[in-house]
C-alpha cells in the first residue's frame with residue numbers, strides 16, 4: 001500500500017535555507033518517494049519559495065485567516081526534482097525578504113505566532129480534503145514552526161470523532177521552542193482547554209514546540225544520541241519530563257546526506273573534482289580556498305574550515321580561544337557564517353590579528369560553503385550541543401576530517417583518531433569529550449600529529465570518504481514508522 005505523507009516545514013533546499021532543516025526537507029521527501037511513498041510538502045509562501053516553484057495553481061481560497069486577508073493555498077512543483085509542493089500565499093504574513101524568522105535587527109517578527117499557526121492549521125486542513133484530489137494519511141511536522149499541526153489535527157479528531165490523519169513530529173533543535181505570550185493563545189483558534197499543562201502551555205506561556213511534542217502520535221529526532229540526551233535534565237530544555245513520559249513514542253533517526261548535492265567527484269560548485277581513489281584534486285581545492293580568502297599559499301599548512309550559523313550552539317567562542325595554538329603550529333583557519341552580531345565581531349577581530357593565517361567572512365552562500373568543505377583539511381564543528389549536524393557528514397564525504405565535540409549526532413557519526421581507532425581502521429576524525437579549552441586543544445594536537453604522518457592521514461581520509469551516510473537506511477526507518485501508524 002502506498003502511504004501518503006505531507007511534510008510540513010518552514011524551509012527547503014534549494015528554495016530557502018538558513019540551516020540543516022532545509023537540507024533535510026529538501027532530501028527526505030525524495031528519498032521516501034524513491035522507496036514507494038507518496039510524499040508532498042507544505043511551506044509558507046516566503047518570496048523565495050513562491051519564486052522558485054514552477055506551474056503554481058490555486059487549490060483553495062481560504063479567505064481571511066490569522067490576521068491575513070485573502071489567504072490562498074497554491075500547489076506547484078520543484079523544478080529540480082518534480083516534488084509537489086503546497087504553498088500558503090498570505091502576503092501580509094510572509095512577503096518579507098531575508099531571514100524567514102527574524103527582522104533586520106535579528107529580532108523575531110512580532111507576529112510569528114500567527115505566521116506559523118497558519119502553517120500548522122493549513123496542514124490539518126489538507127488532511128481534511130482541502131485539496132479534493134489528494135490528502136495525507138500522515139502529517140509529518142518539522143520543528144516548532146510546524147508544531148501546531150498535530151494540535152489542530154487533535155482538535156479536528158475531537159470534533160469529528162476520528163483523526164483526519166496520524167502525525168509525526170521531528171525535533172531538529174530543541175533549543176528553538178516557539179514560545180509566545182499566553183494572551184496570544186486566543187489568536188490560534190484552538191479549543192480553550194488546550195491551554196493547559198497537558199497541552200500547549202509551557203511555564204505560563206505558549207509553546208509551539210511543546211504542542212508538537214504533546215499532540216503528535218510519534219516523535220522523532222535527528223540522531224539516536226540526541227534522542228537520549230534530550231530526555232535528561234541537562235539537555236531537555238525544560239521538556240525532558242514530557243520527553244521521558246513519551247519515551248515509547250520517541251526515536252532517533254539519523255539525518256542523511258544528499259550525495260547528488262554533496263559529492264566531491266561530481267559537485268557542480270567545485271572547479272576541481274576528486275574522489276577517494278583519486279585524491280589529487282583536493283589539493284587544488286585547498287589552493288583555491290587559500291586564494292579566495294587571501295591566506296598564505298602554503299600547501300603544507302593544516303587548514304581548518306568552519307561553515308556555520310554563528311550562534312551560541314556552535315561553540316565557536318571555544319574555537320576562537322584555540323586560534324593561537326593553531327597559528328603557532330603553522331595551521332590556518334577559515335570561518336564562514338552569519339548570525340549573532342557579537343560573535344561576528346569577535347571572529348573578525350581575531351582574523352585581523354592573524355591576516356596570513358585566519359580569515360573570517362560573514363554571509364550565507366551555498367557555493368562558498370562547498371568551496372570551504374572541499375578545500376579544508378579539517379572541518380571544525382565544536383558545538384556545545386548538536387542534534388545531528390550535517391557539515392561533519394559533508395566533511396567526511398569530502399575527506400576533510402571533522403573535528404567535533406562528542407555530543408548529539410556528532411558523537412554518532414565521527415570516530416576519533418585515537419591510537420586504538422587508528423589501529424582498528426576505525427578513525428574518521430577528531431573528537432573531544434569535554435567542552436573546554438584543554439579538550440579542544442588536545443584534539444587539535446591530534447589533528448596536527450596525524451597530518452604529520454601523511455600515509456595514515458590519507459588512509460583516514462579515504463575511510464571517511466567511503467562511509468555511507470546516505471538517506472537509504474533512515475528513509476526506511478521513517479517508512480516503518482508511517483506503516484506502524486496507518
Ligand code: ADP
Nearest residue numbers: 019020308309337363364365366369389390391
Ligand atoms: P544547523 O542546522 O544547526 O545550522 P547543520 O550542520 O545541520 O546545522 O546544517 C547546516 C547547513 O547550513 C549545512 O548545509 C551548511 O553547509 C549550511 N550553512 C551554514 N552556514 C552557512 C553559510 N554561511 N553559507 C552557506 N551555507 C551554510
Ligand code: GLC
Nearest residue numbers: 020021172386387388389390
Ligand atoms: C538543526 C540542528 C542540526 C541538524 C539540523 C537538521 O538545525 O541544529 O544539528 O542537523 O537541524 O536536522
